[in-house]
Amino acid sequence: MDPYHLISVNHHTDSITALTHPARSTMQMARLGALIPLAILLLAAVAATAAPPSDRPPKAQGPKPHKEKEKEKPKPMKVKCRPRKLYPYCPGKPMECPAECSQSCYADCNSCKPVCVCSVPGACGDPRFIGGDGNAFYFHGRRDADFCVLSDRDLHINAHFIGKRGADGMSRDFTWIQAIAVLFDGHELYVGARKTAAWDDDVDRMELTLDGEPVRLLPGTDAAWTSGAVPALSVTRTSAANGVLVSLDGRFTIRANAVPITEEESRVHRYGVTADDCLAHLDLAFKFGALTADVHGVVGQTYRSDYVNRFDVKASMPTMGGDSNYTTSSLFAADCAVARYAPSGGSRDRDDGVAMVSEIAGITCSSGMGGQGVVCKK
Structure with missing residues (x-):
């Protein structure tokens, strides 16, 4: 008889069971354990092939490139009211522009605060206008016109x-x-x-x-x-x-x-x-x-x-x-x-609908901007 196998016969079910020698059983389990990682990799590859496309670009393969040195953000521009004799109540030291317009502001010497150029009547960017009534709107026009x-x-x-x-x-x-x-x-x-x-x-x-x-x-x-x-x-x-x-x-x-x-x-x-x-x-x-x-x-x-x-x-x-x-x-x-x-x-008629700035200096206009000295309608 083979020293590694014993044959057991079940007379009730007519089945035959092989009883494996303990040493050979250990070898078979080791082989099975080595096959499991390969099976997992194969299943993962099949799943990736069948996955729907993504809106995101695939991740880069290989070693990560060296991170480029980030450009330093420019320091906020500083403004102040000049000359000091005309604006004694404003701080003498420069004031930093607000974060939303760090490179484009001016000193409003009536309020002693920095003001964004693009927050008062005018035009900025892909032209966004602010009218004399304080409301913002866009007028795109045409290029080269x-x-x-x-x-x-x-x-x-x-x-x-x-x-x-x-x-x-x-x-x-x-x-x-x-x-x-x-x-x-x-x-x-x-x-x-x-x-x-x-x-x-x-x-x-x-x-x-x-x-x-x-x-x-x-x-x-x-x-x-x-x-x-x-x-x-x-x-x-x-x-x-x-x-x-x-x-x-x-x-x-x-x-x-x-x-x-x-x-x-x-x-x-x-x-x-x-x-x-x-x-x-x-x-x-x-x-x-x-x-x-x-x-x-x-x-x-x-x-x-x-x-x-x-x-x-x-x-x-x-x-x-x-x-x-x-x-x-x-x-x-x-x-x-x-x-x-x-x-x-000819000369201007002073009573034709809009007040002179000299007539309204020092009051707050009702333009919705809360500014002083902006043109106000009579």
């Missing part, structure tokens, strides 16, 4: 739009304001951001001209220029580069900052910014000293006493249409359908 932002009897402001083709499925272009033209008293003022590939905050990309002649500003914050032809007109740097304040006494103040589209903005909004053009554009804030009741334009109409806001307040992006009403033939042309500009029309 010019539109009248404001048109009044002795003041006209046009904007030149640049842009990129919208992503698949979009019916419009992405657009930004690259430059503005300000027409007043027969003069032509140009404020624009130069086209640039790689953006550097320390390199000035602002370009200004008056009647075709360059406005030459000295470097450095607070550097100022005054026009010999128009003594009431001044330009002051609000930062060492890429920020200016343009003012015509008693008429208007325009704050302009040249800014790029960052890689992160392009990624999030799918702007498709390329290496040869960072789409430098202007963030703008307006303040007007006096306007007539007949003022018009994309933003101008929001200063009218009879203006009615018809935007859907529940919409995430209330958008103004009617591009054809605001299109001009060129940046310096006051020929949009709603144009009001007539500089040779």
Whole structure:
């Protein structure tokens, strides 16, 4: 008889059972244990093949690459009220810009607080406008076209739009304001951001001209220029580069900052910014000293006493249409359908619908912005 096997016969069931020698049983269990991991791997491979596709990209194989050094975020810009004698109640030390506009704010010396450029009447980004009534809306226009932002009897402001083709499925272009033209008293003022590939905050990309002649500003914050032809007109740097304040006494103040589209903005909004053009554009804030009741334009109409806001307040992006009403033939042309500009029309009537800033200084306007000194309707 084989020394490793004993045969047992069950007479009740007629079955035969092999009784295995203990040593051989141990060897068989070891072999079975080695096969179990292989079976698990095989089942996992089959399951992976049959799994539905995922929206997420597959994980990278092989060793992890070295983590790139993260770019340091720029420190918040600091602003303060100058000169100290005019604003004795404001802190003398610089104030940091809020987190939501760390590189684009100014000091409101009436409230002694830093204010985001894009939170007051003006235009920023893929143009988001804030009107004289304090309400925000979008006006996309068209790329490589010019539109009248404001048109009044002795003041006209046009904007030149640049842009990129919208992503698949979009019916419009992405657009930004690259430059503005300000027409007043027969003069032509140009404020624009130069086209640039790689953006550097320390390199000035602002370009200004008056009647075709360059406005030459000295470097450095607070550097100022005054026009010999128009003594009431001044330009002051609000930062060492890429920020200016343009003012015509008693008429208007325009704050302009040249800014790029960052890689992160392009990624999030799918702007498709390329290496040869960072789409430098202007963030703008307006303040007007006096306007007539007949003022018009994309933003101008929001200063009218009879203006009615018809935007859907529940919409995430209330958008103004009617591009054809605001299109001009060129940046310096006051020929949009709603144009009001007539500089040779004579002196201004002080009772034509809007108060002068000097008449309302020190009071809070009812524009919904809680600011002081903003144009208020009578």
